[in-house]
Amino acid sequence: MNRMTPYMFIAPAALVMALALFYPIGYMMWGSFRDWDPTQNISETEFVGMANYVRLWGDAFFWESFSVTLIFAFTVVVVEMVIGVGLALLLDRNIRGMSVLRTLFILPMMIAPVVVGLVWRFMFHQTYGTFNRFLNWVGDTWWGSFLGIGPVDWLGQNPLLSVIIADIWQWTPFIFILSLAALQSLPRSALEAARIDGATGWQQVWFIKLPLMAPVLVVTMLLRLIDAFKVLEVILVMTGGGPGLSTEILALRIARTAREFRELGEAAAMSNYLLMLLMLLTLGMFAFNRWTEARSRKLKFAAEEEG
């Protein structure tokens, strides 16, 4: 009994995950080599080898949506990191209103992506949207018309930008809160020492705070990057992937291939490509982490040798 205890604790979780996570993924990999229609049972389908993968490799639409995904994910992560970390550095002080800000800042992340998409689609609307109404109002003033400010066709002409703005609104708080927590757990002594040595605010940020925060920042960025590839509902509701393919990220294209085009095999192959891309990113990030750790250990060792 005693030797079995750990397994009994783990068994339920392992069973559920095996049944509803690992088995489906294996099933998907198997299915990606088959010509598979949603009405068919997988045992009735025909084995086509790498055909699905090859077809996707030569499919311009797939590459279009692949590049949209990459542009979206990297833009979003870079902008959010800069704004989030910047705000955290700026507001890491004992000031009234911070607790209110931290509470309300979580709101965008908690609300359903579907609802976020709904609200932002309204705000970006061509005629009655909040932004265009504001721009119209500005355009009517003398300086507004002088500068030529007028309504923008957000979702029609700049769909990717609109989607990116919505995502920045939703997820910058995540990075802000994590980097604030990292800042507040920094060793006070290092900051104190820097201040006594006469480091300016910028020097403190560049040479003390950011390097010390680096491990947390890397993990935060990794988490955010992974999540950026999962975004689907906001874009689905805001633009539906269009106009054209301009905002059709891979996740959306997988869903469409499976549902509208009824090509489950191809959708599975596409899922596999996405999975490989994410795996590569994750591994790269881990390697980077290992490398920085090793380097800092080496530096420390060298410093000790000298001292």
Added chain:
Amino acid sequence: MADTTYDRQNPAFYVLIAILILMSVGPVIILLANSMRLDVDITSGVGGLIFMPTIRNYETALCDILWYEPEHLRFCQIRFGGAFINSIIIALISTALTLIFGCMAAYALVRFKFMGRDTVSLSTLAVRMIPPAVLLVPVFGLWNNAFCIDNDTLVGGWIRDTFGGRGDVCLAGTHSGIIIVYVAMNLPFVIWILQSFIVQVPKSLEEAARVDGAGPFQVFFLVVLPLIKPGLAAASIFTFRIAWNEYLLASALADRDTMTVPILIVNNASEFDGLGTIFATGMLLAIPPILFTLFASRQIITGMTAGAVKG
């Protein structure tokens, strides 16, 4: 934190904080305001934030579970009430199951050490990477075909004879089919968060309980669980949030009777005549997350930072 004294700061910081608060709350206020406006007022945009609020949109949305018949409606088109009940059932059950399974697994991983903690953290992070869209195809295929009680064996044939239909009982289109996906999807994250809390429970406490004659399960439920309450709160909010908000997998699995609220919103979002109603539906979907934010923000922040900072 209530009794802290604040340093005097440059007023620009207060302005910045005010702007940030306004930006994060603004869209939610727009949602709330629009949900209480008539369609005509939303599209014409008169009055800004000053208008006569109406609950007509909410009446339209909730028409199938209201006890009276709203006079402006001829028939009940959006069946939000039923979807709302489905959402509650699915979110609550999957949260409960995820937490129970998750804490047990996390406890075993931390205390019994039959796998390196690093390996587990790495693999949970790796599993966390899987986007729901990747699960869409296999889950759709499996839940409709492989995870069925077959139509020739067992009770499937009897069901076909009695009720008609395809003749097999599948996981697709049932609450449990959706719940099991959510539990599996959330488990890695919950295990990851709870691990960082369980590590902090002093081992001596457990040993004392064991000396007093408690079995491993008693130690776990009576000693460890009460000590990691903050972690449990954080984990449950995150799990509930995902199960409550998720659209894609639910839309692949649900049928008319097991539809959840996000599916309903997406299905109706493209229709332009029910603008106010769809905002009302969205507002109702947003209420639980808003309540969590207002009353449990500290737990949420703890959970978020525990995952990344301590992990």
